[in-house]
Amino acid sequence: MPTSEQDFLAAIDRHFPAQPPCAGGVLLGRGDDCAVLDVAGPLCVSTDLFVEGAHFRRSYFSPADIGHKALAAAASDLAAMGAAPVACTLSLVLPPDGPDGGPGGVDDAFLDELLAGMAALSARLGLPLVGGDLSRGPALILDLAVFGRPGPAGRLLRRGGLRPGDQLVLIGEAGLARAGLLALEASGRASIHRWPVATRAHLRPEPRLAEGQLLAGLPGVRALMDVSDGLARDIPRLLGLLGLPGLPGLGPVANANLGADLTIDESLLHPEALAFFRSQAGTHDRSPGQTPVEAFVLGGEDYALLAGVDPSDPSGLSGVLAALPTARHIGTVTVTPGLRVNGEPFTQPGFDHFG
Amino acid sequence: MPTSEQDFLAAIDRHFPAQPPCAGGVLLGRGDDCAVLDVAGPLCVSTDLFVEGAHFRRSYFSPADIGHKALAAAASDLAAMGAAPVACTLSLVLPPDGPDGGPGGVDDAFLDELLAGMAALSARLGLPLVGGDLSRGPALILDLAVFGRPGPAGRLLRRGGLRPGDQLVLIGEAGLARAGLLALEASGRASIHRWPVATRAHLRPEPRLAEGQLLAGLPGVRALMDVSDGLARDIPRLLGLLGLPGLPGLGPVANANLGADLTIDESLLHPEALAFFRSQAGTHDRSPGQTPVEAFVLGGEDYALLAGVDPSDPSGLSGVLAALPTARHIGTVTVTPGLRVNGEPFTQPGFDHFG
Numbered sequence: 001m002p003t004s005e006q007d008f009l010a011a012i013d014r015h016f017p018a019q020p021p022c023a024g025g026v027l028l029g030r031g032d033d034c035a036v037l038d039v040a041g042p043l044c045v046s047t048d049l050f051v052e053g054a055h056f057r058r059s060y061f062s063p064a065d066i067g068h069k070a071l072a073a074a075a076s077d078l079a080a081m082g083a084a085p086v087a088c089t090l091s092l093v094l095p096p097d098g099p100d101g102g103p104g105g106v107d108d109a110f111l112d113e114l115l116a117g118m119a120a121l122s123a124r125l126g127l128p129l130v131g132g133d134l135s136r137g138p139a140l141i142l143d144l145a146v147f148g149r150p151g152p153a154g155r156l157l158r159r160g161g162l163r164p165g166d167q168l169v170l171i172g173e174a175g176l177a178r179a180g181l182l183a184l185e186a187s188g189r190a191s192i193h194r195w196p197v198a199t200r201a202h203l204r205p206e207p208r209l210a211e212g213q214l215l216a217g218l219p220g221v222r223a224l225m226d227v228s229d230g231l232a233r234d235i236p237r238l239l240g241l242l243g244l245p246g247l248p249g250l251g252p253v254a255n256a257n258l259g260a261d262l263t264i265d266e267s268l269l270h271p272e273a274l275a276f277f278r279s280q281a282g283t284h285d286r287s288p289g290q291t292p293v294e295a296f297v298l299g300g301e302d303y304a305l306l307a308g309v310d311p312s313d314p315s316g317l318s319g320v321l322a323a324l325p326t327a328r329h330i331g332t333v334t335v336t337p338g339l340r341v342n343g344e345p346f347t348q349p350g351f352d353h354f355g
Numbered sequence: 356m357p358t359s360e361q362d363f364l365a366a367i368d369r370h371f372p373a374q375p376p377c378a379g380g381v382l383l384g385r386g387d388d389c390a391v392l393d394v395a396g397p398l399c400v401s402t403d404l405f406v407e408g409a410h411f412r413r414s415y416f417s418p419a420d421i422g423h424k425a426l427a428a429a430a431s432d433l434a435a436m437g438a439a440p441v442a443c444t445l446s447l448v449l450p451p452d453g454p455d456g457g458p459g460g461v462d463d464a465f466l467d468e469l470l471a472g473m474a475a476l477s478a479r480l481g482l483p484l485v486g487g488d489l490s491r492g493p494a495l496i497l498d499l500a501v502f503g504r505p506g507p508a509g510r511l512l513r514r515g516g517l518r519p520g521d522q523l524v525l526i527g528e529a530g531l532a533r534a535g536l537l538a539l540e541a542s543g544r545a546s547i548h549r550w551p552v553a554t555r556a557h558l559r560p561e562p563r564l565a566e567g568q569l570l571a572g573l574p575g576v577r578a579l580m581d582v583s584d585g586l587a588r589d590i591p592r593l594l595g596l597l598g599l600p601g602l603p604g605l606g607p608v609a610n611a612n613l614g615a616d617l618t619i620d621e622s623l624l625h626p627e628a629l630a631f632f633r634s635q636a637g638t639h640d641r642s643p644g645q646t647p648v649e650a651f652v653l654g655g656e657d658y659a660l661l662a663g664v665d666p667s668d669p670s671g672l673s674g675v676l677a678a679l680p681t682a683r684h685i686g687t688v689t690v691t692p693g694l695r696v697n698g699e700p701f702t703q704p705g706f707d708h709f710g
Contacts, residue, residue, distance in 0.1 A: 027397055028513070031514075032436070032513050032514050032580075033401060033432045033433075033435035033436050033514070033580055033581060034399035034400055034401040034432050034433065034435070034436045034438065034503070035399070035400045035401070036397045036398065036399055036400070036436075036511065037397070037398045037400060038396065038397045038398070039398070040395065040396070041393065041395070042382055042391045042392070042393045043391065043392045043393065043394070043398060044389035044390070044391055045389055045390045045391070045392060045442075045444065045485065045486060045500070045502070046388060046389040046390070046486060047444050047446045047486065047487055047488050047498070047500055048446075048488055049446050049448065049488045049489070049490040049498075051448055051490040051491070051492045052492075053491075053492065053493065054490045054491045054492060055490065077388045077389050078388075078389065080388035080389070081387070081388050081389045081391075083389065087400075089400065089402050089500070091402045091403075091404050091446075091498045093404065093406055093496060130400065131400060131401060131402065132402055133402050133403055133404045133498070134404070135404040135406040135409045135410065136406070136408075136409045137406045137407075137408065137409060137494060137496060138408065138493045138494045139492060139493045139494070141448060141492060141496060143402070143404075143446045143488070143498040145400070145402060145444070145500045147400070148389070156391065158383070158387050159386075159387050159388070225387075225388055226388060
């Protein structure tokens with residue numbers, strides 16, 4: 001590991017440009033007490049922890065995967081508002097390397113590769129690194145803060161505000177990253193050869209920033225979020241059932257006790273996820289998330305977008321399906337509370353990073 | 356510890372108002388994918404890690420001290436820009452409690468007191484909590500992001516831009532928190548009775564937000580920072596010797612190889628710090644930071660403000676000393692590189708949270 005904060009800052013400067021090439025919204029980058037943003041309007045803010053043991057294992061995440069996924073997961077929260085990227089910060093806790101550090105230490109080459117993986121995504125997304133902090137600690141922990149602003153349509157998309165009869169549309173996969181996680185947990189990086197798409201979905205998710213901004217431009221899209229904990233946990237959040245505040249200027253929030261009917265066919269799963277969960281059927285019969293449909297509803301960390309759309313608006317269901325080839329219609333908002341899948345109540349609790 | 360993220364969010368809502376009472380600059384608080392700020396102009400951003408073992412020990416920090424100091428240290432970076440507070444976020448890593456968690460676990464009462472300590476400071480400073488994240492992990496770790504905007508004077512104060520002959524002014528203490536740290540390390544909370552001011556300086560620092568905004572209104576103040584790692588490490592940063600970028604609209608940055616002459620009399624130390632370091636003289640002769648003058652120059656975590664002022668401007672040296680009774684003149688910017696204390700070169704490296 002770097003022996004001083006100055007060494008670390010030098011490593012940061014090697015990977016991330018000190019002056020972002022297109023510094024829209026960034027008045028002052030790294031090196032002072034604060035960074036200074038200037039976006040002349042609403043600024044979206046989100047932070048996302050990426051903690052060894054809870055979110056990743058070094059046994060099958062490469063250092064570059066760690067750098068990539070920490071930023072990707074954070075940036076997905078901007079996509080979930082339909083926001084355009086402005087900047088990010090990184091707070092990094094590094095376990096000491098060397099004789100005192102024990103087997104969990106991080107050496108210079110590891111840190112270099114981690115920063116390179118993050119820097120490549122940062123450059124590609126247009127999320128320049130404007131600051132952060134560094135500390136020693138007992139595990140490798142990254143906390144990313146991301147900043148965004150309304151895209152070309154000038155609109156941000158919240159959760160809540162849905163009505164009975166609104167349609168639920170998924171943009172991206174569900175269950176694919178869970179297949180990758182289970183394969184990696186079972187067989188480590190050797191599973192990458194057999195399940196390349198699923199393991200990549202877990203190791204290298206892509207935040208859907210372009211899709212989010214496009215959706216913000218469709219008036220028939222009433223609500224949007226990203227699915228990080230699986231549909232079963234996240235749909236109630238989209239419905240606004242968890243005490244979302246209603247604030248002037250940012251749209252209404254549902255006060256009805258809504259529910260959702262989902263229609264999930266196995267064909268909605270990515271073929272590799274379907275093959276994976278079918279291959280598991282004999283080995284872990286009845287364990288949660290193992291049948292293809294259960295995996296679709298419970299699987300987390302795909303970072304798909306979930307939209308609630310007005311079916312009567314041409315820019316709603318038909319507009320979204322026409323504009324985004326990856327969009328699939330998965331269900332309907334109901335006045336009946338609870339979640340039903342293919343007509344049956346679905347009560348499995350889903351994925352809690354914390355629980 | 357809370358058994359689910361939902362329990363944790365309920366604890367947050369008990370302590371921090373969901374709608375900030377004076378929500379200037381906050382369009383949308385907690386509960387959605389992002390918070391949304393709106394400050395119609397420059398927004399200062401900083402993040403600060405507070406890591407068990409590196410920044411604090413539970414053996415002598417009460418839970419409320421931990422919550423207070425994590426936010427205070429982060430908010431001090433806003434003071435260091437002369438910024439007014441807008442909002443903050445908290446990313447929290449909690450070690451599991453109970454039979455699996457081992458002795459380092461955090462129970463509900465501990466978390467409650469920690470949040471109460473943070474919430475009290477948040478309310479007092481006007482830094483509403485607008486978001487964050489939560490994860491399990493192997494130690495108690497807090498990462499605070501803070502957001503600020505220019506105060507009434509409309510000006511932010513950077514590091515750098517100083518000229519030979521400019522004067523250095525300290526607003527607040529130096530060495531006092533180090534006395535408190537050493538006392539707490541030696542005797543735990545029993546030392547609070549004997550060294551109440553010093554231990555409080557370490558456990559409960561106060562960010563100097565009002566002083567920072569006042570300094571931003573004095574044109575003779577050319578540069579400002581907060582002293583978190585001690586004067587010896589931070590003066591070169593104020594002088595802009597560590598590669599600060601120069602950006603249009605935020606003032607010039609020094610390109611000369613400047614230095615500083617400090618004049619440090621023992622009377623500059625707080626009486627309790629002076630008494631502490633005198634009491635230590637016999638026990639740890641010659642160890643760094645143990646003589647009163649060395650402690651003043653090396654001691655970190657006082658979160659004093661350090662200003663570089665123009666001596667020829669009436670709002671410079673005399674203006675600052677008149678406006679702020681806690682301000683003391685401590686030295687002069689020189690064309691000679693390096694740091695000199697009372698005429699002698701000072702080469703001790705100072706405090707590195709990371710090293």
